[in-house]
Amino acid sequence: MEKIGFDSKKYIEEQSRYILERVNHYDKLYLEFGGKLIGDKHAKRVLPGFDEDAKIKLLQRLKDQAEIVICVYAGDIERNKIRGDYGITYDMDVFRLIDEFREFGLKVNSVVITRYHGQPSTRLFINKLQKRDILVYTHHSIEGYPSNIDLITSDEGFGQNEFIETTKPIVVVTSPGGGSGKLATCLNQLYHENRLGRKAGYSKFETFPVWNIPLKHPLNVAYEAATVDLKDVNMIDNFHYEKYNQIAVNYNRDIETFPIIKRIIEKITGKESVYQSPTDMGVNRVGFGITDDEVVQEASKQEIIRRSFATECDYKKGLIGEDILYRMKMLLEDVGVKQEDRLPVQPAREYAKKLRSQAETNDAKSVMAFELKDGRIVTGRTSNLMDSSSAAILNSIKVLANVADEIPLLSLTILETIQKTKAEVLHNRMPVLNANEILIALAISAVTNPTAQLCYNKLSELSGVQAHSTVMLKKDDEQILRNLGLDITSDPVYSSENLYYI
Structure with missing residues (x-):
């Protein structure tokens, strides 16, 4: 019998309550969703007992208050980027996501093409969406993003991008995969909402890494293994520790960009940000659903082994460099396992x-x-x-x-x-x-x-x-x-x- 280490029901209740608490501070909350909204098989594998559709079921609870915006990077359309778990291109995955969101009774507001400059394959994709009556917005690259804050928060920055008209208090911003421009889309919306005199906020829903378990816990190491090609590294959130004297785990990109994001939000709103750390920005409660840490640790170690095989195969196919292969071997050593343990x-x-x-x-x-x-x-x-x-x-x-x-x-x-x-x-x-x-x-x-x-x-x-x-x-x-x-x-x-x- 499969051992269970996670309580999905408790997690959904805790997570929905926490999101609603965050919404109460704003007229509209832009909620960036990292990872997979539907069929999160990584979470299911490392958290035995996790419902792979837990996040979409969570949104079902909030469906009267939420709508969805899907982001996709034009460059991923041009190079036919493949979503590995389904074996389909990102443009096809957008169609799949829309269908599945609708099946769950959730409103899809629109699709946003990010960093769009008239690329031919992307133009064709936009045409396909529009022919099926899907609302499409296009956002352009902003020179110096995200560090050139004055330009970003001007008419030549976010001001040149279209404003996405929304009607619900919660706007979920999701995508087929990483690097799709979800954060920039959320900040773009904050900029336009503020110009319209509305009180809008931003939060991030990223399941991993889990902020309230140890840095080198196998569950967090499994996240590094899953994103080894992105070169994500888990780190102690120094901003959180300095403010609250509390250890919290986040990852390098969020920690590195936090000061810039904080300044962008402050420049947009003209007020001091309510967030003092990247962990503050998150609404992740998955750690509170763990019921058996030993089971979760073993499942996470097995996931790291599986990811190591996938990395070696990608290297053999010429898809990644030797540095990524070496990094994966280090992660295996970090948790004290070898491939033969599978x-x-x-x-x-x-x-x-x-x-x-x-x-x-x-x-x-x-x-x-x-x-x-x-x-x-x-x-x-x-x-x-x-x-x-x-x-x-x-x-x-x-x-x-x-x-x-x-x-x-x-x-x-x-x-x-x-x-x-x-x-x-x-x-x-x-x-x-x-x-x-x-x-x-x-x-x-x-x-x-x-x-x-x-x-x-x-x-x-x-x-x-x-x-x-x-x-x-x-x-x-x-x-x-x-x-x-x-x-x-x-x-x-x-x-x-x-x-x-x-």
Whole structure:
């Protein structure tokens, strides 16, 4: 049974109460939301018991008082930046977010394109939004932002950017990812609100790092691991300590920019800021939901290991530099863990080693190992018929359904026909069946085969299973495993010498 270390209900109640207290000081509160509003799987992994949709459910409580503004940086649209957990570009993620916010009954006010200078792909994206009756605003870069305060708080600074008309007392400003311009959008709004004679405020809702736990707590180190490519570093908030004689944890960018943000707010409002530290600006109460610190620490250590594998794979693909790889190794050492502390790693590697010795070759062998929630390890390997992900899925649901290994779930004739269609009709050079194709075959077989139906019903029990691959997976397979709810890691090894057909 999965150990629980976090009380989501208590957290939602505490967090909503605290936000409402902050709103009471203003006519309108601009609330910058960091992290994911929907499907926060990082928080779910490091805080066992955390509802991955806790933040959106929190906003549901406040829906009569809140509306949402989505920011996206034009440069991220131009370079087709990918949101790693969903495998989709940021422009597509904006559409996804709008759909999901609407499903939760939340009002989406508009989309703001930040640092926009007429980039062609972004113009096309704006056109798509407008054709679907989505209100779009564009904000331009301000030279010297954020240090040139006089320019920023002038007609040539925020004054040149459009004012977003809003109607609710809480305006949630969110985005597909970091660096999207949420803070600048909030400050832009404060500038215009103040010129209109309205009392508006700014707060930040950033789940991590957790300000009221120790700096080197694995939960906070896991945040550094999750943002290692951004080079975020957790630090003691010296402003908070000097003012209140209380230790609080924040991260380098917030601490470094706090004096400037404080001065911008004071220049806009003409009053001394109510915030004396970056921690003051936050409304994060997640630390108060922790019920078992030992469980949270262990879950956080496992997350750091998972992130280390992802970093090594990104380095192998040429996506990051050696400095980031080195930083991640330091984070592993900080919490005293190694990659082999992830249970499915060694069984996968040992099976691959065995296959290499049998083949008398050093070629990479694609093996997948699943650690089921009861601790059992199940493996699968790539064959001429199916890849390792498919094999591991089928083998695991047979184990969960207590079906003997020698009993086939799927007709070999059907699988070979599918494979022949891929190769001869669709002209696919890699006809090995992937996880998506095997799951479709399983669903069809379940209609007439009671054993297949029994195993099909066990697919939901794969959610929360830990998995490791001895080679880097194709995006399609990785996404299928994530959709099933598995936490997957891979060794930084290509599955073949091919550059395109892998």
